[in-house]
Structure formats: structure tokens, C-alpha cells
Amino acid sequence: MFKNMFSKKAELTKTIELKAFVTGNVMKIEDIPDPVFAEKMMGDGIAIVPAEGSIFSPVNGDIMHVFPTKHAISIKTANGAELLIHIGLETVSMNGEGFTVHVTEGKTVKVGDALITVDLDMVKKRAKSTVIPIIITNTSDMLNIDKPILSGKVTAANDTILAITAK
Template sequence: MFKSLFKKVNQSIILNAPLEGTFVLLEEVPDQVFSEKMMGDGVAILPQNNRLVSPIDGEVVDVFPTKHAISLRSNEGAELLIHMGLETVNLKGEGFEINVKNGDKISKGTQLGIFDIEKIKKLGYEVITPIILLNGNHYEISHRIQQGEAVNHSDLIMELRKKG
């Protein structure tokens, strides 16, 4: 009888844009690993600005040694990967300046780093940035903005809900 009174409310997790730019559907990313959602579902941003900020409140799980990707965990437990550019692992850190380390607590808007999009383009790499939900077995995307919309750091790009 009292179980329903104490049931946890299924709150959503709002993700803000980690980069300013143009929103792109994951299926439109010119890399099969992302477009076919091999790592998980998500969204992408074609950046117009090089400042990378946290889209969530939580912690830094892993800054890749090549600085091209960062994984985060929200306070609620959703795990995200921000992959700056395509095939940029080959740059071995060139063009990336990361301001956080593994274990750091972060809030929405915390600067994670700088992504030199002009330099990376000149080196022949795509700068489109996928934002992937890594633990889609526990969370689902309940909302995402529309293809082609311009986004800035305060814009909602995705909303997640815990499954079950």
C-alpha cells in the first residue's frame, strides 16, 4: 500500500551543449562507428567555437591520453563520451588542451578544454563531435533537439531517462 508513496520519481537528466555550433543527428556523422551507433546512441555537434564545457553535473571518468576524447558520469549515473573530431586519435594530442583530469568533479559549464578546430581542419581531420550515451542499457534518450539547429552552451541538446 505504501510502496507507491515512496517510489522514486523517474527524473530526467538534461544535457547542455558542450560546444557551440550546429546540431547533427548521429546517423549523419561520416564515421560508421558513430553513425551505426556501435558505441551507443547520442548526438553530434559541428563546432563553430573551440571551447569545450561539461554538459552535465558529475565527474570526469577518463581523459584519453591522446586528449581527443573525454568520458563523464552524471551525478545520476549516466555515462557519456565526448569525442572531439573523427580519427583525431591519430593527432596524439596535437590541437587539444584539456583542463580537467580523471576524478575531477564538474558542473554544467565547467570548461573541460580547448579544441583547436582550425588547426585540426588544416591537418585534414573532421571536427564534428559525437556525444555518446555509453550506458544505454540503463538510460534512454527521451528527447533531442532537431537536425541543423544552432546551439550554444546553455542549450538543451538531449534529455535522458533511467530505464525501468
């Protein structure tokens, strides 16, 4: 009777909501002008075309990885979802120029905490696109990914853009 009550799975939150991580316009993952994202090779998700350069945490979770080139960050959520926020397309070649990281690996973050600030004008000049995908890299471990907003304007840390349910 008590076996399931104290198991690790019982402690996990099954469904979590992801808030917008930047203010801008939502884009379907299939519409991202990059086949790695559009064809969901890294996992399922959604994207936002940013109106500003401040990127915030969409969830409560732990920073798993900050890429040395500062263009991407990964977060693990309470239900085990592993999220990748990738700032712009083909931004790795910028070698961190124009990016300011506000967190470190292992840090616990809450919805709305500042993650990265990016100079969008620099990205527009030096990269393929400013679009920012968020990908659930362990999609196969999730039961359901609900996308309540598939287009239109969203406000960072305010609008729910995804709901992820673990198996």
C-alpha cells in the same frame, strides 16, 4: 515502507538534461561521416559541428576518463548515464597536439565548466572532420533518450540538446 526511500536507486536523479557542450550546429548521430558513430556502435547520442574550439561540460557529473591523446573525455552523470565526448573524427592520430585539457579524472564538474580547448584549424588540416559527437555509452541502462534539437545552431552551456532518463 522505508526500504525504497533509502536505497541507492531512490537517490538517483531519473532524468537529466544535457546542455550544448560547444557552440555550433547540431547534427543527427546518423549523419556523422563515420560508421562507428552513425550506426550507434558505441551508443546513442547527437553531434555538434563546432563554431569554436572551447568544449564545456554539458552536465553536472564526474570526469571518468581523459584520453591520453586528449581527443576524448567521459563523464558520469547523477542518473548513471556515461557520456563520451569525442572531439573530431580520426583525431587520435594527432597525439594530443592542438588539445588543451582543463580537467582531471575524478574531478566533479558543473554545466559550463571548461573541459578541453582545441585548435579547430589544426583539426581541419590533420583529421577527417571537426564534428564532435556526444555518446551515451551505456544506452542500454537508460529508459529514454530525448533529442529536443535535431538541427540548427546551439550555444554552449545554454541550449538543451538531450534529456536522458534512467531505467
